[in-house]
Amino acid sequence: MSDTPYIIAIDGPAASGKGTLARALAENLNFAHMDTGALYRAVGYEVLQSGGSPADEGDALAACASLAKKVANPETLSNPDLRTDESGNAASQVAAIQPVRDALLQMQRDFAQSPAEPYRGAVLDGRDIGTVVCPQAQIKLYVTANMEIRAERRMKELQSKGIPVTYEAVLEDMRARDARDTGRKAAPLKPAEDAIIIDTSDLSQDEALAKALEYAKKAFADI
Numbered sequence: 001m002s003d004t005p006y007i008i009a010i011d012g013p014a015a016s017g018k019g020t021l022a023r024a025l026a027e028n029l030n031f032a033h034m035d036t037g038a039l040y041r042a043v044g045y046e047v048l049q050s051g052g053s054p055a056d057e058g059d060a061l062a063a064c065a066s067l068a069k070k071v072a073n074p075e076t077l078s079n080p081d082l083r084t085d086e087s088g089n090a091a092s093q094v095a096a097i098q099p100v101r102d103a104l105l106q107m108q109r110d111f112a113q114s115p116a117e118p119y120r121g122a123v124l125d126g127r128d129i130g131t132v133v134c135p136q137a138q139i140k141l142y143v144t145a146n147m148e149i150r151a152e153r154r155m156k157e158l159q160s161k162g163i164p165v166t167y168e169a170v171l172e173d174m175r176a177r178d179a180r181d182t183g184r185k186a187a188p189l190k191p192a193e194d195a196i197i198i199d200t201s202d203l204s205q206d207e208a209l210a211k212a213l214e215y216a217k218k219a220f221a222d223i
């Protein structure tokens with residue numbers, strides 16, 4: 001691999017398909033993958049577990065410090081409790097606090113800059129990867145889809161995990177989270193100026209992957 005690591009930055013709103021696309025791309029290209037939302041979810045979850053308030057800076061920073069100690073353990077970020085709507089909502093509250101973002105930044109940059117052997121590069125997905133975490137990424141994708149389709153997907157995902165939810169509740173949570181993520185001062189969700197927009201409203205997962213692979217193969221000549 002050249003000295004400059006290959007980086008693919010994927011951003012987009014909740015349930016847009018960015019996580020699925022990021023995982024599939026990483027697997028196809030033999031790149032490492034980081035779901036940065038899981039970091040914010042872990043912080044939000046930790047605050048709730050300790051009885052704190054996700055909007056409180058002190059509580060959220062204490063949770064960041066506790067996460068830093070256990071993030072190396074793979075089970076920390078694969079905990080199924082992180083996937084609930086409660087954790088998602090808590091995540092988007094802690095994520096609006098700039099010092100929380102600062103505390104999680106280096107972890108994400110280190111992952112992108114030094115992918116572990118044998119990976120040839122890294123794919124990171126989140127809200128601010130192309131704009132803040134890795135503005136140097138050779139490929140920036142902004143994955144989106146209309147809100148109703150996203151709510152439907154999230155509802156099915158949660159139900160398939162045995163979490164009882166209604167469409168209305170998921171739609172409402174998603175609306176609130178989108179508004180918070182795009183409206184916040186700290187690293188608001190928006191496409192980087194040089195991002196390629198992929199609208200997955202009418203695309204299957206395979207179609208979205210094929211499009212992204214086409215861009216990747218153009219950008220990384222030796223892949």
Ligand code: CDP
Pocket residue numbers: 013014015016019036037038040041088091092093095096125126127128129177181
């Ligand atoms: O999976 P989903 O798209 O629902 O959300 P996620 O990617 O797991 O992220 C959960 C929350 O973390 C988001 O609503 C954002 O507020 C926050 N987040 C962020 O601010 N920056 C990131 N790079 C990733 C997530």
